[in-house]
Amino acid sequence: MNMQPIEEASAGRLKSKQDKPIVYSLRLVSGKATSAVSLVVALGAVLSGCLMLVRNTLEIYSLPILVGLCVILQFLFVDVFRQHRSWDYKIAVLSLVVFAGMLFLHALPEDVTGWQINGVFHRSLFASLVLVSSGLPALSISLFYLWGATPQADDISHYPLVLLPVLFALAVYVGLIAQLLVKGIPNLDWGILSKPYFNYDWPLKITVDDGWPTWTAERHSQLGILNHLKGTGLLMLLTSLISLPIGAGAGIFLSEYSRGVFGGIARFTITALRAISTFILGLTALSLAQSMDNTPLAGIFRGTFFNGWGTSVSTGGSFLVASLILSLLVIPVIARSTEEGCRSLPPELREGSLALGASDQTTLFRIVLPWAFPNLLTAVLLGCAEAGGSVAILMFIAGRGDYGVGPLSQVTSLAYLIFDIWYGEKSFRGAMLPYQFSAGVLLLLLTMSLGIAALFLKRWLIKRHRGEG
Numbered sequence: 001m002n003m004q005p006i007e008e009a010s011a012g013r014l015k016s017k018q019d020k021p022i023v024y025s026l027r028l029v030s031g032k033a034t035s036a037v038s039l040v041v042a043l044g045a046v047l048s049g050c051l052m053l054v055r056n057t058l059e060i061y062s063l064p065i066l067v068g069l070c071v072i073l074q075f076l077f078v079d080v081f082r083q084h085r086s087w088d089y090k091i092a093v094l095s096l097v098v099f100a101g102m103l104f105l106h107a108l109p110e111d112v113t114g115w116q117i118n119g120v121f122h123r124s125l126f127a128s129l130v131l132v133s134s135g136l137p138a139l140s141i142s143l144f145y146l147w148g149a150t151p152q153a154d155d156i157s158h159y160p161l162v163l164l165p166v167l168f169a170l171a172v173y174v175g176l177i178a179q180l181l182v183k184g185i186p187n188l189d190w191g192i193l194s195k196p197y198f199n200y201d202w203p204l205k206i207t208v209d210d211g212w213p214t215w216t217a218e219r220h221s222q223l224g225i226l227n228h229l230k231g232t233g234l235l236m237l238l239t240s241l242i243s244l245p246i247g248a249g250a251g252i253f254l255s256e257y258s259r260g261v262f263g264g265i266a267r268f269t270i271t272a273l274r275a276i277s278t279f280i281l282g283l284t285a286l287s288l289a290q291s292m293d294n295t296p297l298a299g300i301f302r303g304t305f306f307n308g309w310g311t312s313v314s315t316g317g318s319f320l321v322a323s324l325i326l327s328l329l330v331i332p333v334i335a336r337s338t339e340e341g342c343r344s345l346p347p348e349l350r351e352g353s354l355a356l357g358a359s360d361q362t363t364l365f366r367i368v369l370p371w372a373f374p375n376l377l378t379a380v381l382l383g384c385a386e387a388g389g390s391v392a393i394l395m396f397i398a399g400r401g402d403y404g405v406g407p408l409s410q411v412t413s414l415a416y417l418i419f420d421i422w423y424g425e426k427s428f429r430g431a432m433l434p435y436q437f438s439a440g441v442l443l444l445l446l447t448m449s450l451g452i453a454a455l456f457l458k459r460w461l462i463k464r465h466r467g468e469g
Helices: 004-051 056-084 089-107 123-146 151-157 159-187 226-257 260-274 278-291 298-302 319-343 347-355 360-389 414-423 426-466
Strands: 111-114 117-122 198-207 213-222 304-306 311-313
Touching (some): 004 159, 123 151, 159 426, 278 298, 298 311, 298 319, 347 360, 414 426
Antiparallel strands (some): 304 311
C-alpha cells in the first residue's frame, strides 16, 4: 500500500495548524494597525478643530484632515468585518457624515453672513465644529477596536467624551492665563505698585504784588495702582468681618437648631440669596447710597474725602456700603460650609461628650465648632477672593481712589480698575491702559493665592483638629 499520499496529507494538515497562529497574528496586527492609524487621524482632527477656534489660518488643513479621516474609516469598516465577520454600520454612517462635512466646507464661502445674523463668521468656526463633531466619535470607535472590542474596551472608548470637555476648558484657562502674564508682567514694576493714582486740582495759597494773599489751583497728577491694591485688601477685610459672624451663626443654626417650617424658610432664604444676580446687588448698593442723600448718614454711605478746601461727599458709595452688599454673596458660602462641617462630626463624639455630662453649649463650642473650623476658614478665604474679584457690584458706586482709601472713602479695587481703564474717560484710559493687564496679573495672583491657601490650610487644620490625613 502506498503511504505517500497519506503522509503528504498529514503533513499538510500539520502545516496548516502551525500556520493558523501566524495568520491570526498577522490579522490581529493588521487590525491593530488600522485602528491605531484611525485613532491618530481622529485625534488630529479633534486637536485641529480646537486650535481653529483661536487661529483662522489653520482652516486650510480642514479638508485634507477630513479626507484622511473618511478614507481611514472606510478601511476600518472593511477591516472590522474581516476580523469579526460582522458589519459595524456606525463606522459607515460616520464615514458618510465626514464626507458630507467635506462637501459642506468646500461649498462654504470664507466669510459667512446673513440668516438675520448681525455679524460675520469665518469659515474656520464651521470647520472647527465639523472636525470636533466627526473626530470625537471616530476617536471612540478607534479606541474600542484598538483595545480588542471587549467590554473593557467599551468603557475605555467613552473616555474621550468625558475628558475632551475638561481638557478643552483647561486649555482655554491656561491660554488666557498665559496671555495675561505675557501682556501684564512687562509693565509690572515697583514704581507703579508703590504710588497711588491721583488727578485733581489742589488749592494753593500765593501772594500777589501788593502783599495780599490769594488762592489758585495747582494740578496734581500721578500714575499708580497703590490705592487700588489697598482698596482690594480693605474690601476683603470688611466683607469678612461682616460675613463671618452672620454666616457662621446661620450655619450653626441650620445644623443644630433648624427644625420645622422656620428652618426650611431659613435654608431656602440662604440658598436663594446666593442665586441673586450681582447686577441686582449693584443696583441695590447704588440705591442704598442714594437713599442717604441729604441726611446725616450721607457721608458714611456715600463716602467722604478732603479736597483741600474741606470735606466733600463723593457721588458713589463707600467701602462700608460695598462690603455690606458683597457680604450677601459671601454669607451663603460661609453658612453652607459651616453647616457641612458641623454635620460631618461623627455621632460618637457628640454622644460621648453628652454622656460625660457636658451641656449642649459646651459640646457645641468644644467639640462641634473646632471640628467645623477647617470648613469655616476655607469659606472665609474663598469669600475674600470673591469679594476682591467682584466688579459687577462696584461698577455702580466705585471711584479711582484719588483722595485715599478708608472705610468711609469711596470704594475702589483692582477689579474696578481693570473695568475703568477700558470704559473710563479717554484721558484716564490713555494714561493707564499699559497697566490694565498688570492689574489683572495682580488680581489673579491675589485670588489664586487665597484659593491655594484655603486648600492647604484646610488640610493642615483637618489633620490637627480631626486627626485625619
